[in-house]
Structure formats: structure tokens, C-alpha cells
Amino acid sequence: KRAAALAGTSGPGTTRDGHHVALLANIGGVKDAEEAGALDLEGVGLFRTEFVFLSADKAPTVEEQTEIYRKVMAPFGDRRVVVRTLDAGADKPLAFADLGPEENPALGRRGLRLSAERPELLDAQLEALSIAAKETGADVRVMAPMVATVEEAAWFARRVRENGLPKGGVMIEVPAAALRSAHVLAEVEFGSIGTNDLAQYTMAADRMQGELSDLLDPWQPAVLDVVAAACEGAASTGRPMGVCGESAGDPLLALVLTGLGVSSLSMAPSKVPVVRLALSLHSLPECQGIAAAARAAATAREALEAVRDLARDEL
Ligand code: PEP
Ligand code: MG
Numbered sequence: 001k002r003a004a005a006l007a008g009t010s011g012p013g014t015t016r017d018g019h020h021v022a023l024l025a026n027i028g029g030v031k032d033a034e035e036a037g038a039l040d041l042e043g044v045g046l047f048r049t050e051f052v053f054l055s056a057d058k059a060p061t062v063e064e065q066t067e068i069y070r071k072v073m074a075p076f077g078d079r080r081v082v083v084r085t086l087d088a089g090a091d092k093p094l095a096f097a098d099l100g101p102e103e104n105p106a107l108g109r110r111g112l113r114l115s116a117e118r119p120e121l122l123d124a125q126l127e128a129l130s131i132a133a134k135e136t137g138a139d140v141r142v143m144a145p146m147v148a149t150v151e152e153a154a155w156f157a158r159r160v161r162e163n164g165l166p167k168g169g170v171m172i173e174v175p176a177a178a179l180r181s182a183h184v185l186a187e188v189e190f191g192s193i194g195t196n197d198l199a200q201y202t203m204a205a206d207r208m209q210g211e212l213s214d215l216l217d218p219w220q221p222a223v224l225d226v227v228a229a230a231c232e233g234a235a236s237t238g239r240p241m242g243v244c245g246e247s248a249g250d251p252l253l254a255l256v257l258t259g260l261g262v263s264s265l266s267m268a269p270s271k272v273p274v275v276r277l278a279l280s281l282h283s284l285p286e287c288q289g290i291a292a293a294a295r296a297a298a299t300a301r302e303a304l305e306a307v308r309d310l311a312r313d314e315l
Pocket of ligand 2: 194196
């Protein structure tokens, strides 16, 4: 039944009653971009730029970076390409951005915190992105990882503007930023929830430890509450909020996220068809009811079961 239903959908993500939710790809480099660019999806919601430089022993020049970004953007024509600036740290080490070992890498000088200590790395990256964006004509938007405060968001937004890029955003993956999203988003053009780190920091459970996977489950009611708070804050500012963590590719969670008000879902490209199908089978009010049922549950398992009961059985 699912296979037949899957074959029947294409195009932009829309609920049964016509509410648009953009379906986007998570990519990590040129090869991913070429593959995803050929698919029926609306662009890129997360380009993890640090993946491109994992083996670089010295900082890539503006020219070297421009060359890569051009190749990543070109397959998308005028579609959206959301680029995340370097998300490096002791947990994702880059040789040229090494600040030394840390006791708690997930809580350390990573993401935008590292960019603040090494602003020349951020500026080179933004300059290269700006050049590549102008050359390719892609709808390029840049966002910062690991933002916790309003000051960080404002600092990043200023550097984005100074480098001639039109749209700056922030990842919402630290609970502090989620809870204060109205204030944080007032400084930028958009937010994108990273549910992988948001679950890690909400549940105080290291995402590198497989034994803790039950705690890292995005169905955990506390994680859903923090996501909901982030969406409510975004709604109050009128700024769009997306999701680019793994949860966006789960068709049942995609319904919950849509009901909470997110306007884009970015995922592994292979997940796009089933998420598109899930949206097409449910109206926005149904998604809102599904989200409310998930949040009313006491446990992750009950949240999943409640949603399974309400969602169409093709899923
Ligand atoms: C996230 O944290 O959810 C996310 C999308 O970023 P990454 O998985 O690269 O940390
Ligand atoms: Mg993250």
C-alpha cells in the first residue's frame, strides 16, 4: 500500500489542504550535491561544510573554498542552498582549527564559539560563499551552528552582512537558544532546529554514546516541548523555522513538526519521498492535532504510539 502511494506523489511538500512545507536535502559535499541536485526536492537545508575539510591540514584559501562551493551550488540552479558555517570542535576536529583537547568536547569551544576565536576562518568562508553564490545564482542562505545567545546571533548576522551575503540564520540546537528563540531570531532571517544536538543537550546525554540512544530519542516529551517552544518563539517574530536534524526524515515526526509550525524539513535525500507522502495524506489541522497528542504523552513510547494511532496507516 505504501509503495503504491509513494509512486503517486511528486513536487513541493504540501499537506493535504495545500500548506507548503519545503522538502530539502542534508548534504556533506560535492558528490552529495550532484546526487541530490538531480532529485525531486526543493534544495538544500543543511550543507555541513566541515565535512569538506576533514582531511585538510591547513586552512583552505578563499579560492579553494569558492571552487568547492560553486560545485555544490551549481546542481541546484536557483533553488535554496542553506550552508552551515564550520561546525568544528574537539568532537569534530579540523587540523587547521584545532584549539586543543577538551574534557567535554560537546560543551566546549565548538561551532560558532570556535569561529569567534578564529574570525579569520569565518570571514574566509563567508567571502568564498558570497562569491560562489553570485556566480551560480543559487538562493544561498548561511547559518551558524551552536548558537546559544542573542549576542552570538547578532555577531554572526553582522559578519554575514559585511561579507555581502543576504540571508543569515542560526541553528537552534542549544536549549538556551530554543527557549529564547524570539529574541535570537530577531537578529537573523531564519532558524533551523538541529534535533540531534538539541536532544543531546536537553537530555544531558552524549550523542556519541550508543548506550544512551533511548534518552537521545527525539520523541522524548521534553525534546518535543523544547522544539515547540522554539517554534512558538519563531511564530511570534514571523521568522521561518525549519528542522534539519535526523528527525525531519521520520514521516511521523515530520507530521508533528509540521503541526508545531515548521516551514521546512531537511533530511537525507532518500527520506524525501516518504515525508512528502506523509504530508500529502494529512491536513494542517490534523498535523496540529497529531502534535498536540504527541506532546500530551508522558513518555517517548507513548508519544510515538499516539501519533501512530492518529496518522494514516500507509505510514
Ligand atoms: C543537529 O545537531 O541536529 C544537526 C543537524 O547538526 P549535526 O548533526 O551536524 O550536529
Ligand atoms: Mg548539530
